[in-house]
Amino acid sequence: FAPWKDPGQTPLIRFENVIKRFGDFTAVNNVSLDIYEREFFALLGPSGCGKTTLMRMLAGFEEPTSGRLTLAGEDLAGVPPYRRPVNMMFQSYALFPHMNVADNIAFGLKQDKMPKADIDARVEEMLHLVKLEQFAKRKPHQLSGGQRQRVALARSLAKRPKVLLLDEPLGALDKKLREETQFELMDLQMSLGMTFLIVTHDQEEAMTVADRIAVMNHGVLVQVAPPAEIYEQPATRYIADFIGEVNLIESTVTACEGEMTRLTSDVTPSPLSVAHPCEVAAGGNACIAIRPEKLRISLDPPPEGSENIFAGKIWDIGYLGDLSIYHVELACGQRLKVSQPNLSRRVARPISWEDEVWVTFDPDAGVLLTR
Numbered sequence: 001f002a003p004w005k006d007p008g009q010t011p012l013i014r015f016e017n018v019i020k021r022f023g024d025f026t027a028v029n030n031v032s033l034d035i036y037e038r039e040f041f042a043l044l045g046p047s048g049c050g051k052t053t054l055m056r057m058l059a060g061f062e063e064p065t066s067g068r069l070t071l072a073g074e075d076l077a078g079v080p081p082y083r084r085p086v087n088m089m090f091q092s093y094a095l096f097p098h099m100n101v102a103d104n105i106a107f108g109l110k111q112d113k114m115p116k117a118d119i120d121a122r123v124e125e126m127l128h129l130v131k132l133e134q135f136a137k138r139k140p141h142q143l144s145g146g147q148r149q150r151v152a153l154a155r156s157l158a159k160r161p162k163v164l165l166l167d168e169p170l171g172a173l174d175k176k177l178r179e180e181t182q183f184e185l186m187d188l189q190m191s192l193g194m195t196f197l198i199v200t201h202d203q204e205e206a207m208t209v210a211d212r213i214a215v216m217n218h219g220v221l222v223q224v225a226p227p228a229e230i231y232e233q234p235a236t237r238y239i240a241d242f243i244g245e246v247n248l249i250e251s252t253v254t255a256c257e258g259e260m261t262r263l264t265s266d267v268t269p270s271p272l273s274v275a276h277p278c279e280v281a282a283g284g285n286a287c288i289a290i291r292p293e294k295l296r297i298s299l300d301p302p303p304e305g306s307e308n309i310f311a312g313k314i315w316d317i318g319y320l321g322d323l324s325i326y327h328v329e330l331a332c333g334q335r336l337k338v339s340q341p342n343l344s345r346r347v348a349r350p351i352s353w354e355d356e357v358w359v360t361f362d363p364d365a366g367v368l369l370t371r
């Protein structure tokens with residue numbers, strides 16, 4: 001599960017045993033993490049998990065209670081925000097309403113007393129970068145939400161920071177524009193060859209843009225990996241459930257045969273096999289995690305002697321155009337979620353409400369979780 005592009009392996013940002021307490025509340029609990037040069041890195045987690053606090057420590061808006069934070073080898077302890085080679089783009093964009101686009105972009109450069117000719121050149125370069133050359137003289141209220149977002153981006157990049165921090169940058173955009181902008185951000189990050197760190201609670205956004213994702217919960221890093229690994233090999237039940245949809249089948253291990261684990265479960269009389277080594281011995285408990293698209297559904301019973309079978313009744317069907325989502329209720333009352341692509345316009349006999357169905361999966365479709 002390597003990232004799809006090579007972000008390089010030189011750590012740029014290093015959190016070492018970083019703890020942040022507010023009074024007796026621990027918001028960030030002993031985080032150690034390397035973020036590489038040219039990496040698009042996402043901090044993902046539910047509200048209150050500590051992701052913004054982690055980012056704010058990097059920006060210098062908060063100091064760690066203990067631990068060490070370095071950027072390109074420099075210890076950041078006591079370095080004020082304006083002296084750090086990072087810039088943060090906020091969800092609110094925080095544009096100055098009375099200044100036009102060019103002046104908004106130039107603001108930080110003027111404060112740094114950059115010569116006027118250099119400022120003009122840099123502003124032009126930034127306008128070109130975010131494709132807003134025609135809008136230099138407009139005020140923020142004369143722009144669309146997506147354009148305002150790009151001005152904010154240009155302003156954050158104008159000082160050429162080593163790291164761009166993006167705090168829920170696309171939260172204010174509608175779904176379609178958000179998806180388009182995600183790809184624009186990826187293009188921008190790649191063409192600039194910079195490190196981008198994004199904080200989001202939107203798992204699809206993190207999966208789309210990031211080379212690696214750190215999933216946080218209660219101030220702790222639960223898993224740090226490329227998106228495909230987080231999705232296909234979640235480390236815990238929490239991650240399996242938090243990232244995408246999942247079916248969790250509580251089971252008992254009957255045999256561990258190298259890469260293959262045999263199990264039984266109260267939810268089906270069928271023997272179960274999962275192509276995943278098991279961390280517990282025979283007799284121990286494990287949970288089989290299977291994504292909805294990795295289950296198959298049929299009105300016809302599987303051949304005699306098959307494994308990995310659940311018999312149930314259709315409880316609900318959601319038609320999404322490209323996919324249909326089936327909720328299948330098993331005899332024990334547990335419901336499985338199955339998603340199937342709608343490949344043909346014609347269906348011989350569509351599955352409908354109350355149908356008796358069989359749900360099956362291949363051994364390598366499931367993951368075993370013991371935490």
Ligand code: ATP
Nearest residue numbers: 022025027045046047048049050051052053054201
């Ligand atoms: P969200 O997505 O809602 O912004 P988050 O994961 O970014 O959540 P943080 O903003 O990092 O969460 O906050 C983590 C915890 O620390 C929260 O419980 C929050 O209430 C608490 N916290 C953050 N800043 C402070 C502060 N200055 N004083 C006291 N508690 C704080």
